[in-house]
Amino acid sequence: MSKIKPSKGAPYARILGVGGYRPTRVVPNEVILEKIDSSDEWIRSRSGIETRHWAGPEETVAAMSVEASGKALADAGIDASQIGAVVVSTVSHFSQTPAIATEIADRLGTDRAAAFDISAGCAGFGYGLTLAKGLVVEGSAEYVLVIGVERLSDLTDLEDRATAFLFGDGAGAVVVGPSPEPAIGPTIWGSEGDKAETIKQTIPWDRFRSGDVSGLPLDSEGNVKFPAITQEGQAVFRWAVFEMAKVAQQALDAAGISPDDLDVFIPHQANVRIIDSMVKTLKLPEHVTVARDIRTTGNTSAASIPLAMERLLATGDAKSGDTALVIGFGAGLVYAATVVTLP
Numbered sequence: 001m002s003k004i005k006p007s008k009g010a011p012y013a014r015i016l017g018v019g020g021y022r023p024t025r026v027v028p029n030e031v032i033l034e035k036i037d038s039s040d041e042w043i044r045s046r047s048g049i050e051t052r053h054w055a056g057p058e059e060t061v062a063a064m065s066v067e068a069s070g071k072a073l074a075d076a077g078i079d080a081s082q083i084g085a086v087v088v089s090t091v092s093h094f095s096q097t098p099a100i101a102t103e104i105a106d107r108l109g110t111d112r113a114a115a116f117d118i119s120a121g122c123a124g125f126g127y128g129l130t131l132a133k134g135l136v137v138e139g140s141a142e143y144v145l146v147i148g149v150e151r152l153s154d155l156t157d158l159e160d161r162a163t164a165f166l167f168g169d170g171a172g173a174v175v176v177g178p179s180p181e182p183a184i185g186p187t188i189w190g191s192e193g194d195k196a197e198t199i200k201q202t203i204p205w206d207r208f209r210s211g212d213v214s215g216l217p218l219d220s221e222g223n224v225k226f227p228a229i230t231q232e233g234q235a236v237f238r239w240a241v242f243e244m245a246k247v248a249q250q251a252l253d254a255a256g257i258s259p260d261d262l263d264v265f266i267p268h269q270a271n272v273r274i275i276d277s278m279v280k281t282l283k284l285p286e287h288v289t290v291a292r293d294i295r296t297t298g299n300t301s302a303a304s305i306p307l308a309m310e311r312l313l314a315t316g317d318a319k320s321g322d323t324a325l326v327i328g329f330g331a332g333l334v335y336a337a338t339v340v341t342l343p
């Protein structure tokens, strides 16, 4: 028989507060058009994007995370010293080690909180939220900070017309803590590694360093271009439209609610046409508020869902206590969907 005492956590977990940080520089489509053959009309109609934010030198992954987290902590009414774990989802922190989460935990003034990074692309927020819920319910942390943060402008090839207009920078954070009732539903998540090639870094770091330029994209001076995110847009688009609506429906079923019970839908902000298609397939009623933050934020990968959540609450389009379906999907390919009560 085991001699180990059972761990004691909260009966349930909920999102207690949310915060976002958008870099000060707003980049309209006109700036993107300086380097690619396209048009404002094409970018707006095919992606929904009108402007995005690009981070300046001071707006580092850590700095944006600290800003967003400070707002999330204030929104939750929680002091940084109460945070037991900091989970950071990002693909654009440029040091292999240590995790950026430890620096963020320190700068926020946590009391030596556990801190680690995860790499789950545009599903990163959902992955982090699922971990946070587990930690709170299992008892390893009373409060967990989940941060989605990206500086995708560092990983964008501005001469690639398939991706140059898509990505933006920013950070979104939530505080997850104890709840007397269920407020984060079961997560429907998974991976499809057989489709890993559809969204990837153009060149792995070791190949970039090797100087072997055969078959690699070169700049105007013949140097290998800095690694960037590349994707098979149409393949990803089709996968998102057909497969992710099913995953979203499964998350509703798992939470035991119907589209009629929903107040808000916050999908990953990848393309407004993907969002519209999911709304149609899920037959979401008129009263459901749909996040279309992509118009002014672009695709900020792991940051997109908390950023959209924060804006809906700030503008009054959604309110505390609303029931929201969130779904993230992207590089891996990976996905995660769940139903949450808004903070």
Ligand SMILES: CC(C)(COP(=O)(O)OP(=O)(O)OC[C@H]1O[C@@H](n2cnc3c(N)ncnc32)[C@H](O)[C@@H]1OP(=O)(O)O)[C@@H](O)C(=O)NCCC(=O)NCCS
Binding pocket: 036, 037, 038, 039, 042, 043, 046, 047, 122, 161, 162, 165, 199, 231, 232, 233, 234, 236, 237, 240, 270, 271, 274, 299, 301, 329, 330, 331
């Ligand atoms: C990237 C994306 C907006 C492109 O839209 P699309 O409708 O699939 O565009 P296509 O690649 O099929 O190209 C359609 C046409 O527009 C042209 N085109 C491509 N990029 C263009 C651009 N930037 N400006 C103008 N025309 C462009 C193509 O050459 C093609 O022309 P053709 O019909 O004469 O051959 C879309 O595929 C998408 O959003 N994919 C998913 C993105 C995503 O979710 N990523 C996940 C990351 S999490």
